[in-house]
Amino acid sequence: MSEAFPRHVLCFLGSGLDLSEMERIAKGFGGFVLDREYSEAEPDPRMPDAFEASMAAASFDEDDWDAVESHDTVGYLLSAPMMRELAFDTSRRLLAVTAALLRSGATAVKNESNGLAHGRDRWLALADAAADEAADATDEDLADALVTAWVKRPIYNGQVLYSCGMHLLGAPEVEIEVGGEPPAGGELLDLVAHLDALAVYLLTDPRAQEIEDGAGFRMSEDAPRWLLRTGACTRYDEDDLFFNPYGYVRLTPAG
Incomplete structure (x- = not known):
């Protein structure tokens, strides 16, 4: 760390x-x-x-x-x-x-x-x-608002879609493997929905503090299963404002 x-x-x-x-x-x-x-x-x-x-x-x-x-x-x-x-x-x-x-x-x-x-x-x-006055907001609602405000996504590097900004919320960046073809349309929207769901999970679920490589992740009980992988931030130097000291969590297809 x-x-x-x-x-x-x-x-x-x-x-x-x-x-x-x-x-x-x-x-x-x-x-x-x-x-x-x-x-x-x-x-x-x-x-x-x-x-x-x-x-x-x-x-x-x-x-x-x-x-x-x-x-x-x-x-x-x-x-x-x-x-x-x-x-x-x-x-x-x-x-x-x-x-x-x-x-x-x-x-x-x-x-x-x-x-x-x-x-x-x-x-x-x-x-x-x-805002504090949003009394009907859940923890997930607040996390979603802050992710939208402070997390740039999706960024594409040819292999994964990834975020930049989760470090400002005290959490690892989120990534998802997409292969070599740039996703578009409905596929892109679905992948971004997975990124956002993982981001909110990392910010609101206590189990996210103990993620192990190979753990499973699903959007819902009947949704396709993904595997979680963790790693250190290597895209940016430590003195870069974009650097995330908490690394990343990546979704990879199961099987």
């Missing part, structure tokens, strides 16, 4: 965004600070390409793209490096911070620690779903 501690680095854009006010709001949620070295009251011409590379198109509308194009201020918000047992709650609180800042002048947000961005409406909906 690596001794690296994951941390969130969030990039906020705005037009006339008050960085001092942004810092004040974030501090009210505890444990989040403005990176004064890289935050600046001037536009960054790299942002349109950076947001496009962060899967923004999945939830961006025209207003979101206009906000990126017209920004004149960039603020970077940092969490403290997160011990594993604090990561889930820290990420829940940071989602509330994100919503508060979007309602107070920020216009676009992406996460440098997983390469993921959402449109304004998606961020706010996810924050509402994860």
